[in-house]
Amino acid sequence: MDDTQDVQARAAAARAAVDAAARVVGRDPADVRMLLATKTQPLERVLAVAAAGHRLFGENRVQEAVAKAPGLADVEHEMHFIGHLQGNKVNQLLPVISCLQTLDSLALARRLDARLELLERDLDVMVQVNVSGEDSKAGVPPEAAAELIAQVADLPRLRLRGLMTIGLNSPDRGAVRAGYRTLAELAAPLDVGGPVVLSMGMSGDFADAIAEGATMVRLGSAVFGARPPAS
Numbered sequence: 001m002d003d004t005q006d007v008q009a010r011a012a013a014a015r016a017a018v019d020a021a022a023r024v025v026g027r028d029p030a031d032v033r034m035l036l037a038t039k040t041q042p043l044e045r046v047l048a049v050a051a052a053g054h055r056l057f058g059e060n061r062v063q064e065a066v067a068k069a070p071g072l073a074d075v076e077h078e079m080h081f082i083g084h085l086q087g088n089k090v091n092q093l094l095p096v097i098s099c100l101q102t103l104d105s106l107a108l109a110r111r112l113d114a115r116l117e118l119l120e121r122d123l124d125v126m127v128q129v130n131v132s133g134e135d136s137k138a139g140v141p142p143e144a145a146a147e148l149i150a151q152v153a154d155l156p157r158l159r160l161r162g163l164m165t166i167g168l169n170s171p172d173r174g175a176v177r178a179g180y181r182t183l184a185e186l187a188a189p190l191d192v193g194g195p196v197v198l199s200m201g202m203s204g205d206f207a208d209a210i211a212e213g214a215t216m217v218r219l220g221s222a223v224f225g226a227r228p229p230a231s
C-alpha cells in the first residue's frame with residue numbers, strides 16, 4: 001500500500017471503530033462526527049482523506065492552518081481550529097476556519113466579534129472547558145463556563161455551537177470519563193438553536209467520550225500515526 005491508501009484505510013478503520021463505540025452504548029453512529037486532527041501532516045495526506053470522503057479537519061497552529069488553506073480551496077471541507085488562539089493571530093486565522101473550538105476568554109471573544117463585524121460574517125464557536133484541572137490544559141474552569149457562555153451570547157457575530165475539552169491524560173479511565181461527564185452536564189441546559197456539539201475524545205479515549213455523550217471526536221494519531229515530538 002502506498003501512503004495515500006494507508007491513511008485512507010486507517011481513516012476508514014477509525015470511522016468503523018467510532019461507529020462501533022457508539023453502538024456499544026446504544027447510540028446512533030450518525031450522531032458522532034469524526035474530526036481528523038491534521039496538524040503536522042502534509043497537505044497530501046489531508047487531500048488523501050478528503051478524497052476518501054472525510055470532510056472535517058482540525059488544525060492547532062495558525063501558521064499551519066493558513067499554509068494549508070490554498071491547497072484545500074477546491075476541496076469541500078470544514079476547518080476547525082483546535083489550538084490555543086492568541087488575540088494577535090485572529091485576523092490571520094479567521095479567513096481559513098469555519099469554527100473555533102477553543103474559545104476560552106471574554107477578551108478573545110470580543111476581539112473575534114469585532115473583527116467579524118468588519119468582515120460582515122459570523123463564526124461558529126465552542127467554549128473550551130478545562131475539565132481535568134491540569135495546569136497544562138487550556139480552557140475555562142467548569143465553574144466559569146456558564147459566565148463565558150452568557151457573555152458569548154451577547155456578541156452578535158459569534159454562534160455558540162457547543163463545548164470542547166481535552167480530557168485528562170491518565171490511564172484511570174474512570175477519572176477520564178468523569179471529566180467528560182462534567183462537560184456533558186455543562187452542555188445539557190444550553191440552548192444553541194440545534195443539537196449541542198460536545199467535542200471530546202481523542203485517539204486514545206474516544207470510546208469513553210462517546211459513552212459520555214460526545215457528538216464529535218478528534219482523531220489524529222489513530223489515523224496518521226504517531227506525531228514527531230512537539231518542538
Ligand SMILES: *Cc1c(COP(=O)(O)O)cnc(C)c1O
Pocket residue numbers: 037039060082083166201202203204218219220221222
Ligand atoms: C492533536 C489533537 C487531537 C488528536 O490527538 P490524537 O491523540 O493524536 O488523536 C485532538 N484534539 C486536539 C485539541 C489536538 O490538538
